Amino acid sequence: MAGRLTGKVALVTGIGAGMGRQIALRFADEGAEVLGCDINAEAAERTVEQAAGNGTPIESVHPVDLTRPADVRRWVRIARDRFGKADILVNAGAIAPRTAPAGEMDFETEWRPTIAGEVDLVFLACNEAWPLLKASGRASIINFASVNATRGSMKMAMLAHCAGKGAVRSMTKQLAVEGGPLGIRANTIAPGLVESAMTAEAGAIAGENVETVLSRSLLGRIGTPDDIAWCALYLASDEASWVTGADFAIDGGVTAV
Template identity: 55%
Template structure:
């Protein structure tokens, strides 16, 4: 299949000029791609990550490009006080906050009989609790002038994938979908929009070793209308749109960025 070339991820514009954004999980994957792309399109970005080395590497990459990116690391967003610390850090640095992107997550991928209760709880805390805690910490400041919240669900919130034991992950991302719809309702009177993106299989440091197995690669690739897996930048382009003023009449929506997998 001949696919059109992807947009240049290092392109620049003023689409997000004047906006201050928190982006979590900037050390790798979708969080890193969103942080860098937001900054390339004019936003002042504050990131965070649990892994200080990974966050620092992203920060150095941004500085090499001359981008406006700050980072608070390490930062464990499953702890309420750390969520508040990230918001306070952002306000101290920029004095305002208009965009919140919850990209950080972790999940245990094991079948029901092998998944421990501790792994189940850690997955829900890392995929659901940290979204709630940071949204709650940022809420009073977003209410002041409106803003945009972007959370990440998953194609796994809608469908299962053969040979992917994603029980806890499916539960966590299904929860993110429901939580975000309610946030949209509660935020609407204050001009706060809340949306989700549901990515399909995106090639990251976590997924790359799994799809290196030729059998798994071919099995999962067949689940996509477009004959490739996604990249973090594919998702970041959609994120730029959803937090921009171009999407000012979009809330409580879930955007599938999955190569068509959810429709199969």
């Protein structure tokens, strides 16, 4: 089923690493015209080079700080001038959450950066890209919730992270409500623990935490960015044309028990 996104324009944030990188590469491989962005210019450039080497080139704007409205507007303006529409928006970019526990979390240096890096940047991209998605008439927004949008963690201090991902999940449902009459679908993917530079930075894929996750997994492993990219591909494609307002748990079965 090659070419599942042929003729579609995809805007993908966070293409420098992890899920965003793999989604951008997968979408290009499936025929989409991809315009990515990342705050890390060197990482984004490596993704662009890999896509070119694969014979499925993508474009990127970098550096882009997705928590800055002016940067998001600049990225979306380039998409508008280049394509005139957007069929897909994937908000894969995020900032590693701060993990201080309740009662000890600092508002300015821990709470606010986490909320900005998980909620504000999703709002800004959706808000700016909305006219381009409306111009498509058959558009798909893919946002990222988490297993922690609906449950807490006994091993890590996830107060701000749980709040942020819960907000993204709820916000996406409202985007689906408002987007439906305009031909804009909106869904969330809720990954379990996925191996990436960000989860490594947060200390989530080492020691007791990963052992706990593996003990609850029905499939006996943590996820990979490609596991998530396949779900994103489905939601971006016309195969999901009757799917909106949904949340997809891609977590190895952790939330099933």
